[in-house]
Amino acid sequence: MFFRLARGAAFAVALFAASFSAVAQTYPTVPSGTVIGRTAVGTGPAQAIPFSTLIALMLQSSLTIPTINTNTVIYRGSTSGQATVSAQAVAGAPIIKWPTTSGTVPSTATSPILLDAVTGAISCPTCATSTAAASPIVASRALAQTLNLSSFAGLVTAGYTTAGDGGGATFKNVGSAPFRDSQVNSVTISGAGTGCTPGTYYGYSPTGGLGSGLEGIVTIGVGGTMTAFTSTGTGGGGYGVGNVLTFTAPSPAVPGCSVQPSLTVAGVTSPLASFSDAVGNHWQIVPSAGSGDINIRQFGAVQNYVRATGDAGATNDGGPIQACLRFASVGSWFQDAGGYGGGVCVVPSGASLVCNGLTVPAYVTLRGTTRGGSVLKQCDSDNVSSTNFITLGDPQNHHNAFDAILKDLVLFGGGSTPGTAFMVYSNSTQSAYTLDNVAIYSVSRGCIKQV
Template sequence: MGASATALSVSSYLGISNDVTNWIEVWLNGTRITQAGNWTITSPTGSLATIPRPITDAVLTFTATQTGTVQIVGARRPRRTSQFSENRGVAARDLNQVLSDITAQNRETWDKINDVTGRAIVAPPGETLAVLASAASRASSGACFDASGNLVSCVSIPSTTFTAGNGITITGTSPKTITSNIQGSGPITITGTNPLIVGCATCNISSRATALTLDLSAYSVMQTLGYATGGDGGGATFKKVAAGTPFTDQYIATGAIMAAGSGYANGTYFGVLFSGGTGTNAAATVTVAGGAVTTVTVTYPGSSYSVGDVLTIPSSLIGGSGSGFTWTVSAITSPTGSFIDSVGTRFQIVMPDIGIDARAFGVKFDWNSSGGDAAATDNFTTLTNVYLFAGASKGGSGIFATGGTTGGRVLLTNGTAMYCGSNGAKTLAQPYGVNVKGQGDNATALKPCNAWAASSNMYELCNSQSHQTCFNTMLEDMQIFVSPLQDTGTNANGFAVVYTNNCQQEGCGLRNVAIFTGACRIGYKLEIGYGGASYIPAARDVQIVGGQKASNCAGNTAAALSITNFGTTSIVLDGLTIGGLSAGFGGFRDSGLVVGSGFVEIRQYTAEQVVSPLIVNITGGLGAGMVTLKNFFGDPGCVWFATLASTNTPGNFSVEGPMAINSCTSGIVLDAQPGGTNMTSPQVLSKAFNP
């Protein structure tokens, strides 16, 4: 019956005794309602246990008012509480009551299990069903039929409720077709009818290129997957930033003087920091003539600037007087890390704790010898972008010497990444505070293109145009690879594969690096030493390989490693190997390490196919520099291991054992200084030359 009620009449035969839970089942809206605390049965005739049977005036009363459909189903539990007496007749009424009781029980059973309209699961005639598994083993599982048609537990479900949902229909036989009201939530999409396709375009974003095409506005942070292919932002984390927020990895491209100002001191000023605008740390070389700023050359593009930013320069940085100068940013670079999604949401790439993988900025390690430069990606822009991103100030003043933090680590994977730019018109520079780390000097390589101009350095540690000290700029666990015969027949005019003029103190230099120089170029050059007297571990476990003889290089006797005009800095070279090309490739290299300044300590130095592994020519007295050589070995091609030029300051060079002449054909030290004495064989004791 459908009703809202508390008490209901029960006009049917009821059982014996007064255990009503063994008489009937009560269902409300399709759910069985247990008796305890929920309902009772009474009769106005009297006690259920003693009034005559059948009982026809029973009343079922709910404890609380109920609304809905109530079904009262007979559930008589078979049993006998008394028996007919022996040796006497049975009254018709008593017999009818017993038969009615039995008939009622049979009817109730038939209603439950008959094979047409019953409520039980039955198999067709002639089939049998296996016994169910135990309750413990089938708990919280779905029901399925196995290959024999028996009911078994199958897919685990999260609770005892397993529903399809309102409006869902399942039709067909093989396959089933599911239709209507199946919806995804958030980024999940469900399309089709048979089969259904569950999709999530923003759950597994394969690359930065894919992210550009999606609406990611609902997310505050997102991450791309790993690197199925090189480059393109794989494995990077991005955070949403407010509309109009400049990206950290966008840099000044161009700008112009809007007002030249007046009253400034004439001169050329290097490493001058701009002030103003939305960004930080942009620097330039500024020329003042006639009291006005006449040229501005940006030498470090800073980060986070916006088009239209109006920048100024404090007069204290350009002579101490003058005013009125302004310079306006007219263009910024396009980011290769951060991006804008399909609806304009801005996502800033994030620096991971362990460092930023260069592939997140699009660097591709796809150069190989079979395809050469033509088949490889030019990574000049992407390498520059990731270096500048790592160098962006992270708090405080951003200047190490006065506190604050700046810089970070760039990680290079295994393989070779080629870079070219405009054939060397601009050098690839590793900024202040940036550590670039590969996976080993035989695993990771950067390769300048074969078209690189002979009159340009290929790689710089620090900004050579700043004319200021540079700290914590380390290149490690990798190689820089120049094709063996590149620059043949040219005079590289003192230009190097790796160059620095201001690297200073611990954390600046090369560590576990191999440099392949090509034919006629300096491998590693240190000069000038802006920033004053200091200390630099310039090379630890460094190999410099390559180099032809001078006659094949337009008379250029380029050193593999050159230290010139580096001031009074203390320089350590620890674990140095220099090897020239063989005679069959135009070798041997004429000179290995040439020292023209600084206080240089050389330890564990091996030279092979180099005519003069060490040349010392420091003029200006003992205060201009000294050289100590310890643990050195000369292999084939060597004539004299160390050569002291005739103009070298006497007393500034000493050797310490162990020393091995090996294949040096003449001896250990050629002392061309006035009154000098050569060392032709190894000695046990240390020796200073012409003190």
């Protein structure tokens, strides 16, 4: 920088000297874009110098600034120094080394990387979240799983980075509590009970533990003890492994027992909507405020069925949709026992391939969003089986499935070989209306059966 200023001063002297000698001279009209002067210090006639030539002369020599290269950044502050940017062998997060610390810059960063001038700490406070500390917005659920979100009580995922990501949802931090959209998939008999009346008892729900909604079939052997418990229905939600459950009123209690049998939860499924962050906090999905709705895409449904490519080109959305239906039933209970219902599982516009059928629990509505726009397509491979496409209520529980409802949907059958099952089946539904604006194309099986 010093050299550049020295050249400028020399030229100014020459220009100043020229102005005195010019008093005794006569000049022609000076062209625009020029100045009168000499290009070097010394004697000689003045001349018209174009600005372009002047600037080129001033920049002929290198400026006197420190030597740098493309991997170095020089910055100035209360802890001035040099930052080194290290090239990476593979694509990813580049490493920046500051005088007192180092760190990586997220490849997803879209906001400024900040450097603390005192500590040298690197941070990107807005790369992943909004500035609203009470309710951050994270780009996707996949990204949220990689972050330490301990300081937040709730968050919103903004959308879907990939199909099935499960974005566009609201979550709350429940610490280490079990997930409500995680179902019991195995139990052990921890207490067989004594003095129970032998028989098979349907639709019995044990109490206790952290969750609700587990229901199944209790088998009491000739010795008056429980020999088996077969889970049916949704598998409940919110239970933790190790929870001990017993059969007491209003379950109801198992008849005749002097000591009621008990179960221990041995295994639960992984949630499809909720998630754990990078340090193990449990983030529980919650229904939309006001409407109470949940969405099959929040549970991983892709909705990529296209008739031109058929089943082979589509993802089976049966699992995510059933998970959505199960979660919609968690917490609801029989109205005549003083509980509540009304969970709604929403199918956005689009077409989902569904294999192995679906069961809509009591008090749950499976609802589309537009007339003719929300389509469920049965797998062709299910056509010749005895699997009903959609079952309203659990056929094994032996009690009424109040208000299991289908609304604003298109149900499209699979295959072309006549099957023995039905598109919609129930042996337990009871409602003022069960199907509301539902178009059914049964193709080669029965349409509706209610017994």
